[in-house]
Amino acid sequence: MSKEKIVNCVIIGSGPSGYSAAIYAARADLNPILFAGSQPGGQLMFTTNVDNYLGFPIGISGKNFMENCKKQAKRFNTVILYKNVSEVHFSSKKGGTHRINIENSSSLESKGIIIATGSRPKFLGIEKEKKFMGLGVSFCATCDGFFHKGKDVAVVGGGDTALEEASYLSKICKNVYLLVRKNSFKASKLLQNRVLKKKNITILFSTKILEIIGDNFLEGIKIIHNTNKTIQKLLISGLFIAIGNCPNTEIFQKKLSLDERGYILVKRGSTHTNIPGVFASGDVQDPIYRQAITSAGSGCMAALDLERYLSDI
Template sequence: MLFKKKIQDCIIIGSGPAGYSSAVYAARADMNPILFTGSQPGGQLTTTTSVDNYLGFYEGVNGNDLMNNCKKQAERFNTKIINQSVIHVILSNKKGGIHRVFLDKKKYLESRGLIVATGSRPKFLGINKEKKFMGLGISSCATCDGFFHKEKNVAVIGGGDTALEEANYLAKICQKVYIIVRKGYFKASKALQERILKKNNIDILFYSNVTEIIGYNFLEGIKIFNQKNKMNRTILISGLFLAIGHVPNTEIFKSKLDLDERGYIIVQKGETRTSKPGVFAAGDVQDPIYRQAITSAGTGCMAALDLEKYLSLCEEYEKI
């Protein structure tokens, strides 16, 4: 059973900054994009109460409002937005080939071009109130949300490069930063460790786990258990930053696209081209380093331009 017989030029999977940015550019290039929002319309920004570092909003903007504006802008140029998730794909290996995007076992769309903007999700500890307080004191991005805790006490969970980079950034603006490390050592580079050890306002808690999140409507503190001395401790903080890794939303692309060891889509350097012709990737799903709304929007633009060029080349090829 075919969902729609017409072969599309552009299907976009994902509705964060990368997805909507690619939709705006694709629509303005007359590619008539169809965008599938997925299970979290608007992406991770919808869990952020205020975004202060997105260019053009000098007073900041609510995360939901920002993504609603992006959606309206895409709709203004006649992007068709469908609030469904893609569950399966069949990707062509041929230049100019047709890709199939399935919404269930029988219903699918066909397209010459596909932009993957499914994003990533932070790893969680798995304790009560953790997800409830995302955007209400709990965050996975210090550069996004650290400013709201200026001159306050915060904590970072993790012992790798990302955790120490987050802690180093927070130490510049916060009164005190606790680094909570499950093991008795850091996994981060020696250079980062040395930089952290020089900070007077950083307190390192090795062999420690967060056992409880304190607060009613927002984060007020945490309870920590030290595995070495078997002691419990309560710390009052306004911000808790999870730096234990991210998981790219690439489950449906395993064995379909080239992924790195962490599951991120591999793209050509300086481009958004993937291992399959006509398939492009934008945003956090192909970016384990920056993970910012503005960089995601930038690669969304790139993906649409790359797809436009690809379709033009396919047309020239067919004329030969």
């Protein structure tokens, strides 16, 4: 692509949000170019089964779901580039063009950009953690909790997300072990009180996971209690890691308005960022819901917001 080429719509990211934005933008004749990045399909590529997305009564694998999204975007002639965006130079003027630098390549200019780079979970940093993603290790109770109905599971974390995950799982699982690495919670008092009332939640403070047990899938974990250094084995079918997420916004630091955690700030009820012609959708601007269906919905919003923006300049 020549440096002088100016397009209407560049989408950065290829999860449900990015592909949804591409479909709506393409149908509006914006001729979107989508950068799939180094991890095409986003986090859903590591999800064994998607059971809670509308329109799939028997569920679908995360990989097949994202493949369908890609095919649908291509059907409307979205140009998909399997490259990373290395840098973006935003114009502060309404109607201005934004320059997108492509990793190990040239650059192009666009009147509009939709950022859908998503987020990534924080890992514990232990062996088999990534290997067993979708095979017992999960980062989303509402996504995968159903597969452990009536079984024993564990949640790692002491913040709001961990306690919300534990509370949700307690409704469908037999026993929930809540492993808190420190000797106290970081979560709100409301959530603490809710969890403390649950009879099937066992709270283990000052606890660290030493080992994930299993050959081909998660069978249990080995933990150590830091107070007395005793080691214990827990036989569980699911391990839910809830120690936080990191939005993929490194290349937008000091260029867009971000919150204290790095999530892109958008105007309430829209996908508009603080830069004209730049929109954000999906998990990169949503630290709360983080679901495939909400990401896809905000991708639709971003495309509609961009279409209206272009019609006004």
